[in-house]
Amino acid sequence: MITTVLLVDDHPVVRSGLRAVLGSADAVQIVGEAATGEEALTLAAHLHPDVVLCDLRLGNGIDGIQTTTALRALDPAPAVLILTTFDRDAEILGAIEAGAAGYLLKEVDPEVIIDGIQRAAAGDTVLTPDLASRVLKGMRSPLPKLTDREIDVLRLLATGSANKEIARTLFVTEATVKSHLVHIFTKLGVDSRSRAIHVAQETGLI
Amino acid sequence: MITTVLLVDDHPVVRSGLRAVLGSADAVQIVGEAATGEEALTLAAHLHPDVVLCDLRLGNGIDGIQTTTALRALDPAPAVLILTTFDRDAEILGAIEAGAAGYLLKEVDPEVIIDGIQRAAAGDTVLTPDLASRVLKGMRSPLPKLTDREIDVLRLLATGSANKEIARTLFVTEATVKSHLVHIFTKLGVDSRSRAIHVAQETGLI
DNA sequence: ATGCGCCTCAGCCATTTGGTTGATCTTCGT
DNA sequence: ACGAAGATCAACCAAATGGCTGAGGCGCAT
Known part of the structure; x- marks a missing residue:
């Protein structure tokens, strides 16, 4: 065969x-x-x-x-x-x-x-x-799924954007961005944007 | 031939x-x-x-x-x-x-x-x-050369380390880390650690 | 229709971060 | 021996960030 x-x-x-x-x-x-x-x-x-x-x-x-x-x-x-x-x-x-x-x-x-x-x-x-x-x-340890919006924020985060920039780009307020970030950090088990970027890249999330 | x-x-x-x-x-x-x-x-x-x-x-x-x-x-x-x-x-x-x-x-x-x-x-x-x-x-636009120590800091930065962690890892004070960071930011033309990570990765610096 | 998850926003507070100035010490090349 | 460059540290200030509680609206599934 x-x-x-x-x-x-x-x-x-x-x-x-x-x-x-x-x-x-x-x-x-x-x-x-x-x-x-x-x-x-x-x-x-x-x-x-x-x-x-x-x-x-x-x-x-x-x-x-x-x-x-x-x-x-x-x-x-x-x-x-x-x-x-x-x-x-x-x-x-x-x-x-x-x-x-x-x-x-x-x-x-x-x-x-x-x-x-x-x-x-x-x-x-x-x-x-x-x-x-x-x-x-x-x-x-399945990595928790992020929502679409959270991925949007994460992507911008990874380019080095500040909260203000992310807010402008996504047409929302800074408060909203911060809210998404808190969720992202919690899901990824981190406590800073830099580390969030790091694990996101390591796990291939972005 | x-x-x-x-x-x-x-x-x-x-x-x-x-x-x-x-x-x-x-x-x-x-x-x-x-x-x-x-x-x-x-x-x-x-x-x-x-x-x-x-x-x-x-x-x-x-x-x-x-x-x-x-x-x-x-x-x-x-x-x-x-x-x-x-x-x-x-x-x-x-x-x-x-x-x-x-x-x-x-x-x-x-x-x-x-x-x-x-x-x-x-x-x-x-x-x-x-x-x-x-x-x-x-x-x-040749990217300015970073010193060895600055590369050390940059590497740790890219893993998401906070200033305090970087300081501990490199056996220096936080003041020193901040000093290096300012130099790194200036050379890379950025104003935040996230963006420094981003350009460092984009340019293959790390 | 009643939740549930998601997106949106607000205010408050502690900590971290970024920017500045200036200082000492070592090393290296000339 | 001298200056230049790098590494180390300090103090201070303004801004950004992270953590918290709470809340309204919207769509979707049971």
């Missing part, structure tokens, strides 16, 4: 690399390549690959997580294996929640990728050991 | 991709591969490649800029062409200042890389058009 794979990565060089790496494996066959999430969706709908190997960062257009969600809604749904450079906690969690079968970092050796593809096709969850523990940690 | 190239990238997949891409070009020949900066230096010293194609992010060990500096100190010095995913201003500037012959983003097409290698070997500076303008902008 050979496993069909669709490559999704916005870097031509990386696609070449994966082509080279997977080309040496008899058990997997690349049936298509896409540079964007949109492309990936149309191709997957036609080609019905067993596995979609997908980067998280996809330059322009929808990102890897959105792509994953949409791919999983197809029938039959391909297994989605995320292969990326980054290891931000929120992104890993997000990918898993979106229905990804696994998450591999690009620093791994070719065999691991080939193995991962086959395990993903078989329905297994595939995570490198270091990531697995992080995912479990993430399970234990 | 064929151009000899040393690949430096911590991702096996990317190296495979470059191998595939450059393998199709008669004018360039890969003479070696390294996964770390240290490896790159020893290999370059022995192989004397015309061009070193180097990622900026090199996982563990020294980074691409340090590697570039060290490579340029060799005799004969190879041309160093940075090929990376990121385009932070300070990193581009840093690479150029370190003596890199150019800076390409991984999203470019294979031909651009091949062309870039040959131009770099010929002594040209190679930048994608969008990057070139950014470099010029960077020339106009």
